[in-house]
Amino acid sequence: MSDAPILAGNELAAERAKAGQPPLVPSTSRDRGIGPHKRLVLRGATVIDGTGAPPIGPTDIVVENGRIVQLKKVTGNLATSVNRPAPGDHEIDCRGKWVTPGFVDCHAHAGVAYHAANGWVPPVEYVYKLWLAHGVTTVREMGSFNGLDWMLDQKKRAEANEIAAPRLLAYSYFPAVNDMLKLIHTPEEGRAWLRKLKERGADGVKFFGAPPAIMEAALDECRKLGLKSGCHHAQMAVTRMNALTTAGWGLTSAEHYYGLPEALFEDRVVQNFPLDYDYNDEYFRFSVSGQMFRQGAEPGSRKWNETLERFLELGFTFVPTFTIYDANRDLMRARQADWHKDYTWKSMWDYFTPQRGGHGSYWYRWSTQNEIEWKENYRLWMAFINEYKNRGGRVCAGSDSGFIYQIFGFGYIRELELLQEAGFHPLEVVRAATSQGAALCGLEDEIGTVEVGKRADLLVHDHNPLTDFKLLYGTGALRLDEATNGATWHRGLKYTIKDGVIYDTAELLADVRELVKATWDEAVPSKYAAPQQAAP
Secondary structure: OOOHHHHOOOHHHHHHHHOOOOOOOOOOOOOOOEOOOOEEEEEEEEEOOOOOOOOEEEEEEEEEOOEEEEEEEOOOOOOOOOOOOOOOOEEEEOOOOEEEEOEEEEEEOOOOOOEHHHOEOOOHHHHHHHHHHOOEEEEEEEEOOOOHHHHHHHHHHHHOOOOOOOEEEEEEEOOOOOOOOOOOOOHHHHHHHHHHHHHHOOOEEEEOOOOHHHHHHHHHHHHHHOOEEEEOOOOOOOOOOOHHHHHHOOOOEEEOOOOHHHHOOOOOOOOOOOOOOOOOOHHHHHHHHOOOHHHOOOOOOHHHHHHHHHHHHOOOEEEOOHHHHHHHOOHHHHHOOOOHHHHOOHHHHHHHOOOOOOOOOOHHHOOHHHHHHHHHHHHHHHHHHHHHHHOOOEEOOOOOOOOOOOOOOHHHHHHHHHHHHHOOOHHHHHHHHOHHHHHHOOOOOOOOOOOOOOEOOEEEEOOOHHHOHHHHOOOOEEEEEOOOOEEEEEOOEEEEEEOOEEEEHHHHHHHHHHHHHHHHOOOOOOOOOOOOOOOO
């Protein structure tokens, strides 16, 4: 047997260390946020509770020691109403404001340090503060690519509110795919590796595929151990198992879209790859991926409906991460997004720029035809995901930010917009981002809705988020000021509350801007030009 069970989730970190690549700098202390308070009261809020129910208010929300203990409907005039909860040792005036549950990012990475050739090693404080500034209070960290020990340390510190960070769930990468670090070669090695992973405290496993016997055994072992699982069905493995196959073996969720078109194939088993295709060429990898849904069953067809129903029978979950491929539909839009100038780390911007060998940096041949194909891919993909939701299937919001011109936090809000584009009512979008995400993570009894007994993961909004998700961006949205007939930026999210700790989002964003500015002001200039759009 290999030594994989001993390594258990730290393999890539060990490989980077041997190559002399620097680790990601962890967070060790909290410099933002007040509380948790013994008694916190939010007065007069309009509540969007995360279940899909419509807004209701005004409501007083009482939090004690980080948990919601009372929801009290306010009757009559807010200023004169009696029989309201007793004062707290800290209060927030929520008159004219909206409160939602904190958001759950079901597919995220706390920064990835393996791009050291470009200097892409921003401190994780940059990532955490962007998440919190966009309302993300829980993160399903899909891979723990900085090492499981590193991730578990950060999880423990976040749970104790020692650092300014969301709640963190640690999923470890399963090393059994040929195009990545491969340490597992038999089903029993896979089972042993997973048992060791469970002992170390991981919450779940991130798969990219594996030989079928290993994959089936691994998912069976995950079920026995109580480990959640998600899979990016890599193109090097998907011909032997699509998302429906692995769902039948017990996979918890499919990440992105890989494996779903293959489950819809009727007249083929293998995608119609160009004969000169090379998976190591990132342009091929991503351009040809935009052709897959067109090769599957048509919406409404017998095969389409059979596939939907089988996923439903299995109680499967989709985390589509529409946002991470959004640039494929309109590269110019993604590259010129409002936030890049003030919020994009310099070396990340360098990495996004076209280059050979950089994952997701494949823009050296991107064409109008590529964008047309990807728009059609999205139309069919979104149709399936929306119909799955309509039939009662679980769909959750995830961002996978850090690649392809998508920035932490901002990419998550873009996912909310794209779920609405797919056909979700804004209340269904919030539900996907809150209660549905909590259920996927196994935390539905703790977070995800505004209910008595739940942890106080709450967002306080100056504007109704249902009317326009753009107001949730850290930059806000450009609006006309009728009084001056001039343009002004409106931003909706005022406070992010995690476990009763109150974070002022303006302070978090100011911290990030300062961090980012320093990377652009360094004496050694970037080898690529800085983004040129005007700051808001």
